Amino acid sequence: MLYLPVLVMGVLALGTYWLVRSTPVSGPQVPERVRGHEPDYFMHGFKVKTFDATGRLRSEVAGDVAKHYPDTKWMEIDAIRIRSFDASGRLTTATANKGLANEDGSEVQLMGNAVVVREAVTAAGSAPAQPRAEYRGEFLHAFMDTEQVKSHKPVELRRGQDVFTADSLDFDNVQQTMLLQGRVRGTLIPSKR
Secondary structure, three states, X not given: OOOXXXXXXXXXXXXXXXXXXXXXXXXXXXXXXXXXXXXXXXXXXXXXXXXXXXXXXXXXXXXXXXXXXXXXXXXXXXXXXXXXXXXXXXXXXXXXXXXXXXXXXXXXXXXXXXXXXXXXXXXXXXXXXXXXXXXXEEEEEEEOOOOEEEEOOOEEEEEOOEEEEEOEEEEXXXXXXXXXXXXXXXXXXXXXX
């Protein structure tokens, strides 16, 4: 009885040795292939809609072809079309030959024939409280969360009948400020009374 624990420990050690020897050897660990800037999925003729907590349409992004790149987590969209509604229901549309959108949709870069239009807002009377605004350029960078639009390339702005052109743009909708730089030209048309 005195040697029984030693005998049990010996049998367990032999069993463990046999188990290790009979287990198949796994192949060498192959490191995961480093992927370059290659898309991991495509979408053709797509439309993606997002809704707020009450079920109202918040935004709609459509395009001919979309490619998602896992290394940057950005989506490249050909013939991009965007419809976006703010909290008060005002519609803003954007189109371009190509667009880049980040994973959560908070940043969108519009490239090639970019046009952003915010429709007019009418007041209680018949006169518009805010006239229709249109931004045109070869490149527009929109920050959706902060409601900013920036461009380092020439832009044309139309607000009602007024027209402005500049070499660069920095627009903040929350602060209601616009910084135009470079060769800035403007045409202001007086309103009719």
